[in-house]
Amino acid sequence: MSNLGVVYDLIPFIIVSLLIISSVSPKINTLCLLISSFIIYIIISSRGLSVDRDAAVYKFVFDSLRMVPFDQLSEYSSVIGQEIGFLFFEKLANMSGINFFEFRFLFDFCCLSALLYVLFTYIPGKFRLISYFIYASMFMLFRDFTQIRLCFACLISIISILKMLEGKVKSSISLFFVAVMFHNTSLIISTILSVIYFMKEERLYSMKFALSMISLSSILSVLKPANYLMTLSFMPSQLTRYQGTDNISGSTLGINFLFSIVLSLILVFFYKKGEKKDIGYKFLYITMLASTCISLVFIGVPILIRMQILCFTGFIFFPSILYGIFMKKTKLGNYIFQISIACVFILNFYKNLSSGIIYTYIPFWME
Incomplete structure (x- = not known):
């Protein structure tokens, strides 16, 4: 079971390996982004309760919500310390009959969808994979693996800011309220x-x-x-x-x-x-x-x-x-630029991994 620790090594290995062959072509870069993000999504969503410090708490809240009626969600939110929007989403999920791990697959997919929306809508094609790696290196271990409410709220918040910059005020404000409903940091x-x-x-x-x-x-x-x-x-x-x-x-x-x-x-x-x-x-x-x-x-x-x-x-x-x-707009310049950034953020990924924010990887079906 200890050999599963190498699962974390797959995250930089997959992304950087695909980056080496794709950084000069927007189409290949986009395809490699979809491949790497899907594999890493499976890794994140398959983690067991012992992998991070918050998962057991989230499972307890998810299971306990079965006994909490909708009209008491606001009160329960204050007691448990989780925002009403997230609890409402959990309540709908467990009413549908899915278990906690199936819910987490669903919620992680929402987070991934928000991230991919930003990458595909606002970042040029040849830079999408390196941008995704920067996200994985700097934020993934702290958010996607642990603080899942904050993960979703942060992504919705940056979309809200982008919409305001585009002059889409109603969309921006609506997204702002959604983000706050999932984590008050978005205030x-x-x-x-x-x-x-x-x-x-x-x-x-x-x-x-x-x-x-x-x-x-x-x-x-x-x-x-x-x-x-x-x-x-x-x-x-x-x-x-x-x-x-x-x-x-x-x-x-x-x-x-x-x-x-x-x-x-x-x-x-x-x-x-x-x-x-x-x-x-x-x-x-x-x-x-x-x-x-x-x-x-x-x-x-x-x-x-x-x-x-x-x-x-x-x-x-x-x-x-x-x-x-x-940078000069050449394929060689772009290639060297992206690979140089990737090397720096490989080190950053392992720096964050060594912080102890997450523990030995174990899939939930092996616990």
């Missing part, structure tokens, strides 16, 4: 959506605005607003329950913060007035700037840094945007 994007909607483009994408927001966030970090917000009675119980625990102390300015601040300043520097930039460029800039500001405002509050990680999901747009700015 943070209400500020981002408001800024995009109300602020003029020439001001939003300016160095003056970026530096002003970073400076203001630095000042706010001294006041520690998070400690005050978590004491308010109207705040979601999923946040206030951490008051007085170790989850509201510690360091939050790490490598993600450095990437965020550097990338946001680079992108705004190259944003020329009057020049049309695509949605991906704008999205990467806004999410990196938001990630920077959230890191500063919620400094020392790790439980709220999930909001920063939500925004940092936009980093999956990094290869296509940075290639457009700095």
Whole structure:
């Protein structure tokens, strides 16, 4: 059974192997993305309860919902610490007669569908697989394997931001409410959506605005607003329950913060007035700037840094945007660029794997 530990090695091996043969062709790249994402989806959805720290809790809640009527879901949400939208989805699933593992296959498919929607709709064909690998390296072990509510909410949240950038306000707001119903971390994007909607483009994408927001966030970090917000009675119980625990102390300015601040300043520097930039460029800039500001405002509050990680999901747009700015448009240049990124993120994948966030892989049918 210990040999199953190599299952985790399959994730970077499959993606990078396919990337080597597909990075210069959009059609082959897309096909390889579908193959690798399907295989990894099966790996994720087949995991046993002992693989991560949250699965047993999710199974307990799923099974206990059979005894909870619909009109008591809101009350049960406050007691159990899970959002009403997720509980409603679980309730519908167990009413249909499926078991927990079948439900997880379904929910993981929803997460994968949201991710593929972003990759196919907003990222150029030849960069889709490397973007997927960045997601797998940076987020998959923490979200898809463990924090499944947060996984889905983050993906819906970034689609909401993208829709607002496209001017599809109703779709954006609807998706925002869906995301919040699955994880309250998504509340943070209400500020981002408001800024995009109300602020003029020439001001939003300016160095003056970026530096002003970073400076203001630095000042706010001294006041520690998070400690005050978590004491308010109207705040979601999923946040206030951490008051007085170790989850509201510690360091939050790490490598993600450095990437965020550097990338946001680079992108705004190259944003020329009057020049049309695509949605991906704008999205990467806004999410990196938001990630920077959230890191500063919620400094020392790790439980709220999930909001920063939500925004940092936009980093999956990094290869296509940075290639457009700095690289010569040649097949060889693109190939070297993507393989170089892949090498870096192989190391990042194993760094996250060694953190202990997940345990030895065992399929649920072998437990």
